[in-house]
Amino acid sequence: MPQWFLRGLRRGVVTTHYPARPDASAATLPTPPAFQPEGLTAGLADRLVAVCPSWALTRSGDTLIFDAGACTACGRCRTEAPGAVVTSGEFELAAADRDHLVKRIPLLGGSASKGSASEGSADPATETTQGESA
Amino acid sequence: MTGAATPGRSVQETADELRRRVARQFGRSLHIRTLDTGSCAACEQEIRLLAAPHYDLHRLGFFFTPAPRHADLLMVTGPMIRAFDIAARKTYEAMPGPKLVVATGACALGGVYQPDAFTHGGIGETLPVDVWIPGCPPSPLALLQGLLVAVDRLAEKVRDLDFIQNGGRR
C-alpha cells in the first residue's frame, strides 16, 4: 500500500476548521502592534514614526495615526519601545473600507506640551512624518 | 460598485446594501483570479497555500481560475507598478460583472512603497477595491477571513479594533 495512504490513516484529517473553530497556529503569527497610550510621549512617537519602514505611523499633533493596512508586522516599533508597544495578536484584519484600517491613538501629555523633548508643537495642523523627523 | 441614493438613505448605505446583495450571490461558489502587480511573491506563496490540504479553500466553495472571463473576484497583490497599469485594467475589464476586487498585502494597501516614477505604491487609484487584507504577507487564515468578508459570510472585525492596549493584557 502506498506510504501516503498509511500516513493519512494514521494522522487523520489535517484540515483546519477555521472559521468554525479557531486555528491553533494563529497564535504563532506575526501581528500588527497595539499601543499603550500611557507610555507614548510625543518624542517617543516621533522615534516610532522614524523607525517604521512601511510608512504605517504618522504623528498629527497629539495623535499617533497608525495605518494597520500599511503595517508589515516587522516588530521594529516594538523593539524601539517595548514598554509602549506590544503585539496585538489580531490577524483577522480584512476591511471593507480603507479608512477602517487607519487608527488614531492618543499620545501622552494631551494637548498641553510641558516643554519635553518633543519636536512638534501642540498645533494639530503640524504633522510629523517619517521624512521630516529623520 | 455604486448606486444612486434613494430617498431616506445615504449613498453610502445604498452602496453597502448593493454590495452585500451582490456578495451574497457569491456565497456558495466563488472563482478567484490572482493578479501580481509587482509583488515579491510572498503573498503568492500564502495564496498558494490556500489550496493545500491544511487550509483547503475548496471546502468553502472558493476556486482559483486563470481566466478573468470565468472569475468573480480579483485578488491583487503588489504595489501596482506603472508598467502593469494596462494589463491590470484589461484584466479587470475582462471580468464579467458582478465582480469583486480584494487588495492583498501591505504593498497593495499603500505600505512598503511610496508612489514614484515606477510604481503607484498601492492599487487604490487603479482598481476599485472592495476588501483590503493587510499583512506582509497575510497568513492563509487572514486571506480566508478576507475572502469570507468579501462574500459577506463573516463580519468585518477590524473596524471595531482600536489597537490600544490598556493595562497590558499580553
Added chain:
Amino acid sequence: MTTLPLMYGAAAAWALAALVALAGGVSRPGIRACCVLSGLGGAAALAGGVSSLLSGNSRVVTAGGSVVVGTLQLQPTSLAGVFTALLGLVAVATAAFVPRYHQPGRVTGLYLAVYNLALLASLAVLAAGNVVTFLVAWETMALLCYLLILRHMRRPRRDEVAAGAFWFLALSETGFVLIVAAFVILAAKTHTMQLDLIAARAHLVTGGWRDTAFLLALTGFGFKAGLVPLHVWLPEAHPVAPADGSAFLSGLVVKLGVYGIALFAFRLLPAGPAWRGILTMAAGAVTAAIGILYALNERDIKRFLAFSTIENIGIIVTAFGAAMTFLAYGQRLLWAFLLLAGLYHVANHGSYKTLLFLEAGVVEHATGTRDMDRLGGLAHRMPRASVITFAGTLGIAALPPFNGFVSEWLIFQGLFQGFRTGSHLVAILIVLAAATLGLTGGLAIYAFVRGYGIPFLGMPRTRQAAEASEARQPVAGPALLAVVCAALAVGAPVVLTVLARAMRTVTGVELRPVLLPGNLTVIPAHTNFSGFSPTYRAVFLLAVLALAIPSYRAGRPRAGSMVAPVWDGGMVAFKPRMQYSAMTFSAPTRVTFDALYRPSVSVRRASDDPAGRSGPVHYESQAAPVFERYLYRPVIRAFEWLADVVRPIQSGDVNLYLFYVFAAVLVAYLIAAL
C-alpha cells in the same frame, strides 16, 4: 451516341481558340474571345466525358494518318470518361480565370495558344484508340506543358523557371521511354496497335512479358503521375508556372499519368498475379505519406499544394492497387468498387486542387508573394477569395459532409475489406496500406489547417499582406469550382450512379445494387459491412441545428450584456510577430519525422556576446533533398560517366570516322553472310 460529336466539337473549339490567341492575344477582346472558345470547348468536353461514362465505349474511328506516324484512331471509352469530364471542367474554370489574370501581350497570345493546344492534346490522349495516337498525343501534350511552364521566362526569376521546366521535361521524357517500351511489348505480342483489340487479346501476353509491360507502364506513367520517388518535378515546376498553368498541371496532367496506370491495370492487362496489385498499392501508400510529410515542410503555397497533389495521387493509386489485388483473389465486386472509388477521388481532387491553385494565383497577384510567412489576415482583405479557398480546403481535408470525405470514405471502406481476400498476409498488407492512408488523412487536415490558417486568418505579417486587395481579381472560375465541389458532395448518389454505370462497361460488374440500395444509403460493395447515407446525414445535421439554435436563443440570460475586447492576456498590444508562423506550426512533424527530413541547420550570429546584444541571429533549416541526392544525382553521374567513356568515339578525326564506316560495312557483310 453523342460522345464523339461532343469531343469533335471540343477539339474544334480548342483549335480555334489557339488560332484566335495567336492572332488576337495582344488585345483584351482577343483574349476574351479565345477564352470564350476555350470555355465552350471545355463544356463540350465535360458533356462528352459524362456521355461516355453513361453510354459505354464508343466505336473506333480512324482519323486519318500518314506513312510517318501510321493511322490515327480514336475511341472514347468509359474509363477515360471521368478524366475527359475533368479536362472539360478544368478548361472551363481556367477560361473564366484567364481574362483577369493574364495581361494582354504577345507572350500571352503564344501562351494561350499553347495552352489550348495542350488541352487538345490531352483530349487526344484520353480519346486515343490506338498506340500510335496515344504516344503522339502524349508527347505533344508533354512538350506543350513544358512550354506552358516557361511562361514567365522574362521575369527576374529566369533560372528558377528554366530549372523547373527542365525537371518537368526530363522526367517526362524518361517516363515516355518506358511507356513506349510497355506499349511496344503489348503491340508486338498481340500483333495489333488498336487498344481495344489489345484488350481483347490480353491473354496472348503471357507471364514475364505481361508483368514487365505492367511494371514499365507503372514506372513510366508514375513519372507523370508523381509517384514517389519519381515525383521531383512536381514541386519544382508548379511554383514557377502561372496559376492556371499550375492548375492545369495538377488538376489534369498528373491525372493523365493516373489514367495511363488505370489503362494498363484495368483495360489492357487486367488479369495478373496479386503482387502487381500489392506493389502498386504499396507505391501509392508510400507516395501519399511522403507527399503530405513534405507538404508540411513548405512555406511556398504552390510547393505545398504540389506536394498535396502527390499525396492525393498516392491515395488514388493505392485504391487502384488494392482493386487489382482483390481481383487476383477473385473479389470482383471490390475490384470494381475500388476502381470506382479511385475515379471518384480523381474527379474530386481535380476540382478542389484546381480551385486551390487558381486561388493561390489570386493571392500571389494580390500580395506579390507566395510565402505563407509573409501573409496573414487575408480573410479580412479578400473575403471572396477566402470563402472560395475555404470551400476547397474543406474538400481536400476530407471533412464531412464535403466531397473529399465521400471518396476517401469509399476508398477506406474498400481497403478495410481486405480480409475477404482469404490470405492473411495480403489482408495485413492491405490494412497497412489503410493505416498509412489514415496517417496521411490526419496529416492532411493538419497541413490544410496550416495552409488555410496562416495566410488567411490572424493578422497580416507584412505590409504587402495588409494592403492586399481583391479588386479586379478573377473570381468566376474558382467560384464555379467551389460550386462543383459542393455538387459532387451533395449529389453523391447521382455521381455514384453514373460511375457505377461506367464500371459496368469497364469491368463487367454490376455495382449499383451493392452500392446504392434504395438510393439513399451508400454501402461498400457488400451489404454486411458498413454504410452511410449522405441524405440522412444532411437531414440529421439540419435537425441538430434546428434544435440547437432555438434552444440557445431561449436559454440565453436576459440580463444586459457587455461588449468587451477579446481577452489577450493583458498585453499592451498584440503584434503580428506573436502569431504562429507556417514553419513553427509544423515544427512537431519535423521533430517526429526528422529521420525523413534530415534537416541541415545553420545558425549564424554577428558576435558571441552571450547577453543577446550581438544583433540579429540568422537561423536556417533545410530538409535534405533525399531523392535528388541519393537517387537522381547518382543516376545522372552514372550517365555522365558513361558519356565520358563513350566520348573518345567523337574524336573529330576524319580518318577515324572513315574507319567506322568501313568497320560497319564489314560487320554488315559478315552478318548478311551468316
